[in-house]
Structure formats: structure tokens, C-alpha cells
Amino acid sequence: MSNQVTRQAPILEVDHLNVKYGTFTAVRGISFEVAGGEIFGLLGPNGAGKTSTLSAIEGLLKPTAGAISVCGFDIAAKPLHARANMGVQLQAxxxxxxxxxxxxxxxxxxxxxxxxxxxxxxxxxxxxxxxxxxxxxxxxxxxxxxxxxxxxxxxxxxPRLILLDEPTTGLDPQSRRYLWQRIEQFRDLGHAVVITTHSMEEAEAVCDRIAIIDHGSIIAIDSPAALIERNLNNPAVLEVVRKGKVTLEDVFIGLTGSAIRS
Ligand SMILES: Nc1ncnc2c1ncn2[C@@H]1O[C@H](COP(=O)(O)OP(=O)(O)OP(=O)(O)O)[C@@H](O)[C@H]1O
Structure with missing residues (x-):
């Protein structure tokens, strides 16, 4: 959370979201809120359900169950109003x-x-x-x-809500820092920002709160510092610590497991 900004009312509300592809459930009962003045990170191994969640928020994909609202507009009932309040980063x-x-x-x-x-x-x-x-x-x-x-x-x-899917993948440190600063400027102006990333460094550097998603469910949600603090004595986390000090990546691997996802 930015020091300058007091947490505001939720701009994005995701309530028990379910997404299915045929019989396969990609997102199961995900709920979270993102306030103005907040950068919220969606983290998870490949195939966890991050893009499916974002696509449902963007209105590109119809959820099987659950509700999403943006600035109080339900994405199913008032899609144009909801979408007018969101900005989605496009690929080049x-x-x-x-x-x-x-x-x-x-x-x-x-x-x-x-x-x-x-x-x-x-x-x-x-x-x-x-x-x-x-x-x-x-x-x-x-x-x-x-x-x-x-x-x-x-x-x-x-837009009040900005959705960024892996915005800094493949960028050099200078470009990445520059984008982080731009994203933080939006946060400090009171926008709500949702970002997906595989970079734990990025999550720690810019996200006020993160949700770790695995197999379609949120398994942890909090600030990066609080997640580390809470897992300092978690045996699954301690088993994967590499450099003596528990990092967000250690917490992520400890909670989601070391197995490579398909
Ligand atoms: N159009 C689709 N049809 C069938 N299955 C799909 C489709 N899109 C995604 N999936 C499956 O749904 C699950 C979640 O995929 P999703 O793309 O949301 O994950 P992700 O967390 O964004 O992964 P990544 O980090 O690799 O981008 C995966 O098992 C994926 O194979």
C-alpha cells in the first residue's frame, strides 16, 4: 500500500468466480477485491488460472459461476459501463x-x-x-x-481499473524500472491496478497485495511482506530456502510445490 494514499472503496470485486473449459475447471471459487490506490498481483504457476481470471474480468470469457463488478457495475448486467472503467494492456x-x-x-x-x-x-x-x-x-x-x-x-x-498481463516480461532492468514507476504513478493517483507476473522480484517491488493462485484457487492472499513473515517457520518453505533468508519465491515454491507444471 502506498504511504501517501488511504485505501479506498473497492474498484474491482470478484466474487466466487468459476471458469470452466468444457468439463475442466480452470478457476474455482476465486474471490478478491482491489481498491483504488492499490497494485494487486496475481501470481501462480503456469496453468494456475491467472489469464482465465483476467479474461473473465475483461468480459472476454463468460464465467460459469460467480460475479464480477467494476466500479459497482456488474460485468454481466452492465458490460459497457464496466468496460468503460477498465483499461487492458494489449500485446504489441x-x-x-x-x-x-x-x-x-x-x-x-x-x-x-x-x-x-x-x-x-x-x-x-x-x-x-x-x-x-x-x-x-x-x-x-x-x-x-x-x-x-x-x-x-x-x-x-x-480508467479506474488497469489490467496488466505480464507487462514487463523480457524487458531489461531499466525498462522494467521505468514501467514500475509508471504503474506506481497510476496507483498513487488512486487507480486500481491488477498485474500478473511470474517475477517474485516484481511482485515484491510493486505489489501492495498479492494472491497466489494454484489449480484455480487462491491459496494465499496478503502483502508480500506479510506472506513472508507468516511463512518464516513453515517447514515446506524452509525446505526450499536457497540463501538462508526466506524470500517471496521461497514462499511461492513452498506453497505451490516444486513440481514443474505442464
Ligand atoms: N481455451 C481453453 N480451452 C481449454 N483449456 C484452457 C483454455 N484456456 C486455458 N485453459 C486451461 O485452463 C488452465 C488455466 O489456464 P490459464 O491460461 O488461465 O493459466 P495461467 O495461470 O494464466 O498460466 P500461464 O502462467 O501459463 O499463463 C490451464 O490448465 C489451461 O490449459
């Missing part, structure tokens, strides 16, 4: 490859009904250190630059 490959970065920003502003002048587009690109790349196409940018564009687009309509 999802953008129109033939357009320049400026044209992409202009296009998405229009899609989201945001009035934006050419000067404002220039300012926005400058704010993510991409003033010089305004005429470049997305494929001509580095991975870090693409992720900055992607975050800019997903937040162009100033």
Missing part, C-alpha cells in the same frame, strides 16, 4: 502494424471517445520518452518502448 502484435505510433494513439483515443489534440498526442509520447519515435511503426520499437506505448493506450481513457 494486437496493434495495427501499418500505422505510426502517433496514428495508433489517435485511433485509440477516438475508439475510447477521448478528445485529443495533436499537441496532446505529442505531449503524451514525450511523457513516455518516445517523442522521437512519433513517426515509427510499432514493430520498429524495442520491447520496452512497445510496452510503454501499450500502457499509454490502455490508460488513454483514464
Amino acid at each position: 502484435t494486437s496493434f495495427q502494424q501499418e500505422l505510426t505510433i502517433t496514428e495508433i494513439v489517435r485511433l485509440y483515443a477516438r475508439i475510447y471517445g477521448v478528445a485529443i489534440t495533436e499537441d496532446e498526442i505529442r505531449e503524451k509520447l514525450a511523457s513516455i520518452n518516445l517523442a522521437d519515435a512519433a513517426r515509427k511503426k510499432i514493430a520498429q520499437l524495442s520491447g520496452g518502448q512497445q510496452q510503454r506505448v501499450s500502457l499509454l493506450i490502455s490508460t488513454i481513457h483514464n
Whole structure:
């Protein structure tokens, strides 16, 4: 939790969410809330159900049971209202490859009904250190630059809820730090941010709270520091400690097991 911001009312409420693919249950009874001014991490081994959970929140996938609301709007009953309040980070490959970065920003502003002048587009690109790349196409940018564009687009309509699926995978430490700072700025402005990551370092560095998901269920939920504290004497965790001091990764492996997932 940011020191400057008092915890606000929930922006995202997920209540006993179930997702099935055919007869296979990918998400079983997941419940959590994310408040404004909070960065919430979804962690879990491959196949745990993180993307399925995000897809249900985004309205891309119909849950088999449970309810999701964004800013009080039920995603099933008021999908347009709910989606107007959320920003979803897209992959670089999802953008129109033939357009320049400026044209992409202009296009998405229009899609989201945001009035934006050419000067404002220039300012926005400058704010993510991409003033010089305004005429470049997305494929001509580095991975870090693409992720900055992607975050800019997903937040162009100033959504209260921001959903980021592994936003820093493959980035160098500088680009990763830069994105962390941008994400924290949104948090400090009172937005709610949900992030999935496989990086325990990232979870510890930016997440105020995390949920560890395994086999479709939340098995632990708290701040990273509290999860470590609570598991300092957990034999399953102590068995996997590598460097004498219990880390979030040790807690994660201790709770989810060492077996490689398919
Ligand atoms: N469209 C689908 N049809 C059938 N099964 C699916 C489908 N999408 C996901 N699954 C299965 O549902 C489970 C959860 O998948 P999901 O992608 O939500 O996991 P994840 O935690 O995001 O994994 P990863 O870390 O690998 O991205 C997995 O067992 C996966 O194989």
C-alpha cells in the first residue's frame, strides 16, 4: 500500500468466480477485491488460472459461476459501463502494424471517445520518452518502448481499473524500472491496478497485495511482506530456502510445490 494514499472503496470485486473449459475447471471459487490506490498481483504457476481470471474480468470469457463488478457495475448486467472503467494492456502484435505510433494513439483515443489534440498526442509520447519515435511503426520499437506505448493506450481513457498481463516480461532492468514507476504513478493517483507476473522480484517491488493462485484457487492472499513473515517457520518453505533468508519465491515454491507444471 502506498504511504501517501488511504485505501479506498473497492474498484474491482470478484466474487466466487468459476471458469470452466468444457468439463475442466480452470478457476474455482476465486474471490478478491482491489481498491483504488492499490497494485494487486496475481501470481501462480503456469496453468494456475491467472489469464482465465483476467479474461473473465475483461468480459472476454463468460464465467460459469460467480460475479464480477467494476466500479459497482456488474460485468454481466452492465458490460459497457464496466468496460468503460477498465483499461487492458494489449500485446504489441494486437496493434495495427501499418500505422505510426502517433496514428495508433489517435485511433485509440477516438475508439475510447477521448478528445485529443495533436499537441496532446505529442505531449503524451514525450511523457513516455518516445517523442522521437512519433513517426515509427510499432514493430520498429524495442520491447520496452512497445510496452510503454501499450500502457499509454490502455490508460488513454483514464480508467479506474488497469489490467496488466505480464507487462514487463523480457524487458531489461531499466525498462522494467521505468514501467514500475509508471504503474506506481497510476496507483498513487488512486487507480486500481491488477498485474500478473511470474517475477517474485516484481511482485515484491510493486505489489501492495498479492494472491497466489494454484489449480484455480487462491491459496494465499496478503502483502508480500506479510506472506513472508507468516511463512518464516513453515517447514515446506524452509525446505526450499536457497540463501538462508526466506524470500517471496521461497514462499511461492513452498506453497505451490516444486513440481514443474505442464
Ligand atoms: N481455451 C481453453 N480451452 C481449454 N483449456 C484452457 C483454455 N484456456 C486455458 N485453459 C486451461 O485452463 C488452465 C488455466 O489456464 P490459464 O491460461 O488461465 O493459466 P495461467 O495461470 O494464466 O498460466 P500461464 O502462467 O501459463 O499463463 C490451464 O490448465 C489451461 O490449459
